[in-house]
Amino acid sequence: MKSRKMKPHAKRINPARRSIQTKGKWKSIELDPSIFAEEGLEGLVCFEELTNYRLVDSEKVAARAAKELQKKEKKAQKRKAQKRKAIDVVETEGGEVSVEAKDAGESPKKKIKKKKAKLIKDESAEVAAETGQEEKLSEPVKDSTVGSQDDSEPKQAKKKKKKQKKSKKISLSELNTEKQKVQESISENKPVQANKDPKTKPAKAPKPRIKNWTSSALSGCEDTNSDMSAWKDLFVPVPVLRALSSLGFSSPTPIQALALPSAIRDRMDILGAAETGSGKTLAFAIPMIHSILEWRENHDNPDPKVDNPKPNTVKSLYLPDEPENAAPEAEEEKDLEEGDLEEGDLEEGDLEEGDLEEGDLEEGDLEEGDLEEGDLEEGDLEEGDLEEGDLEECVDPGDSDVGEDMNDGTNGSDEDGANDIKLGCVQVGEKTPFDPTPQEETVNNEGQNRPLLGLVLTPTRELAVQVKHHIDAVAKFTNITSAIVVGGMSQHKQRRLLKRRPEIVVGTPGRLWDLIKERDPHLQNLRQLRYMPV
Numbered sequence: 001m002k003s004r005k006m007k008p009h010a011k012r013i014n015p016a017r018r019s020i021q022t023k024g025k026w027k028s029i030e031l032d033p034s035i036f037a038e039e040g041l042e043g044l045v046c047f048e049e050l051t052n053y054r055l056v057d058s059e060k061v062a063a064r065a066a067k068e069l070q071k072k073e074k075k076a077q078k079r080k081a082q083k084r085k086a087i088d089v090v091e092t093e094g095g096e097v098s099v100e101a102k103d104a105g106e107s108p109k110k111k112i113k114k115k116k117a118k119l120i121k122d123e124s125a126e127v128a129a130e131t132g133q134e135e136k137l138s139e140p141v142k143d144s145t146v147g148s149q150d151d152s153e154p155k156q157a158k159k160k161k162k163k164q165k166k167s168k169k170i171s172l173s174e175l176n177t178e179k180q181k182v183q184e185s186i187s188e189n190k191p192v193q194a195n196k197d198p199k200t201k202p203a204k205a206p207k208p209r210i211k212n213w214t215s216s217a218l219s220g221c222e223d224t225n226s227d228m229s230a231w232k233d234l235f236v237p238v239p240v241l242r243a244l245s246s247l248g249f250s251s252p253t254p255i256q257a258l259a260l261p262s263a264i265r266d267r268m269d270i271l272g273a274a275e276t277g278s279g280k281t282l283a284f285a286i287p288m289i290h291s292i293l294e295w296r297e298n299h300d301n302p303d304p305k306v307d308n309p310k311p312n313t314v315k316s317l318y319l320p321d322e323p324e325n326a327a328p329e330a331e332e333e334k335d336l337e338e339g340d341l342e343e344g345d346l347e348e349g350d351l352e353e354g355d356l357e358e359g360d361l362e363e364g365d366l367e368e369g370d371l372e373e374g375d376l377e378e379g380d381l382e383e384g385d386l387e388e389g390d391l392e393e394c395v396d397p398g399d400s401d402v403g404e405d406m407n408d409g410t411n412g413s414d415e416d417g418a419n420d421i422k423l424g425c426v427q428v429g430e431k432t433p434f435d436p437t438p439q440e441e442t443v444n445n446e447g448q449n450r451p452l453l454g455l456v457l458t459p460t461r462e463l464a465v466q467v468k469h470h471i472d473a474v475a476k477f478t479n480i481t482s483a484i485v486v487g488g489m490s491q492h493k494q495r496r497l498l499k500r501r502p503e504i505v506v507g508t509p510g511r512l513w514d515l516i517k518e519r520d521p522h523l524q525n526l527r528q529l530r531y532m533p534v
């Protein structure tokens with residue numbers, strides 16, 4: 001039915017939604033005009049009828065419509081994907097400019113993702129450049145950009161992890177090699193080299209050993225390669241020169257260079273002054289040793305026609321042109337064969353510490369009376385050497401001063417010299433007349449007759465010890481012996497040492513005076529004293 005109110009060209013409702021499929025056409029039906037006179041039908045225009053049509057299932061139609069929609073959406077997605085692919089191809093060929101052009105039409109999320117990927121790519125390139133593997137690493141990075149961006153991120157992460165693992169492995173292997181080095185060096189007693197890698201802990205450096213040059217000299221480690229020509233013209237005795245070479249003293253200090261010729265050649269008294277550590281000790285010790293060697297030579301080969309001994313008869317470097325000097329000491333050190341030595345050839349002091357080894361002396365070699373008082377020094381006997389009953393009376397009242405206070409400047413002589421006159425800082429013994437004439441020797445063998453030839457006076461005990469070490473070091477190839485006489489140490493022991501008649505005595509005034517007052521035989525015989533450094 002059509003009325004006047006209906007629009008003539010109104011859009012027809014989709015027939016599918018009506019569930020009717022129109023096959024024929026709508027046809028108008030002729031009506032009686034009286035019908036239009038009735039109320040309520042004045043707006044009616046005509047009737048139409050459709051006789052050819054088909055009823056349709058509405059659900060099926062709806063499903064079809066949904067399918068059609070999905071197909072359309074898929075097609076749209078495909079088109080978009082094809083567009084992206086085309087843009088990526090352009091990017092790989094054209095570089096950054098094309099990427100930026102492509103970015104203009106993309107969402108901000110995708111832009112961030114791309115930036116991330118780009119940053120990772122740059123980092124990996126830098127690392128590759130550092131490790132020298134740039135070529136290997138850059139290729140897979142390019143591949144990832146050709147593929148989808150979502151895939152590129154996990155690939156980059158994997159590579160990063162691999163790199164981290166690699167670097168960890170490298171650092172671990174470095175640590176292992178360092179450990180091995182340290183273990184090797186420990187087993188070989190070698191100092192460990194400083195570790196250059198700041199991450200790993202540096203190995204503890206071994207504590208530097210302070211060189212005890214006196215003991216090293218006495219141990220006999222000779223530096224035979226050192227050039228000793230700087231000592232030429234200083235009149236140093238050859239055995240002393242050998243000792244200096246073993247100490248590594250290849251040249252004299254200024255005070256030694258100045259003092260030695262005047263003291264040795266010109267026999268001058270010398271008053272020297274130089275700063276501490278400048279070698280003053282050897283400046284007086286070498287001339288003293290020279291003087292003693294000279295005395296020995298004249299004493300062993302006395303010339304009955306000449307009262308005074310010949311000066312400068314000791315071999316030294318002051319005669320460089322003489323062929324004798326070319327082979328110093330070599331002849332003296334010829335190997336001794338069995339039978340070469342007869343009884344009496346060896347004197348006291350000829351054998352030094354270390355000359356005899358374990359096993360050299362057998363049971364029965366020593367007879368009763370071979371050892372005298374004073375032959376054994378402190379330290380000669382070790383724990384276990386003496387058995388119960390070996391010592392009967394071992395307490396010596398003279399040893400009571402072992403524990404004297406080292407800081408106390410006064411010696412035990414104060415009690416003895418209670419009646420002495422004190423003049424300022426000089427003490428003069430009233431009741432102790434000093435008699436320089438030699439006392440009658442109680443023992444008359446050759447070694448016991450040796451006079452005191454050098455007496456060194458030092459203000460302190462410590463300096464006395466130091467000076468004795470210096471003298472022993474440079475006199476180690478001469479058989480010259482020395483003893484120390486200072487307060488704070490056993491007076492009894494010092495008396496025993498003086499019985500051995502050392503050529504040199506180093507001491508402090510107080511203890512020396514004590515022993516002189518006690519008429520120690522070695523200190524009473526000062527007629528032969530040739531050298532007295534103060």
Ligand SMILES: Nc1ncnc2c1ncn2[C@@H]1O[C@H](COP(=O)(O)OP(=O)(O)OP(=O)(O)O)[C@@H](O)[C@H]1O
Pocket residue numbers: 213248249250251252253256274275276277278279280281282470
């Ligand atoms: N010719 C030399 N060459 C190298 N070193 C030397 C030489 N002479 C001495 N010395 C070294 O110098 C150090 C100091 O020497 P010395 O003790 O004789 O100096 P000093 O002037 O007597 O010092 P102080 O005034 O403190 O007693 C010694 O331990 C020795 O190692």
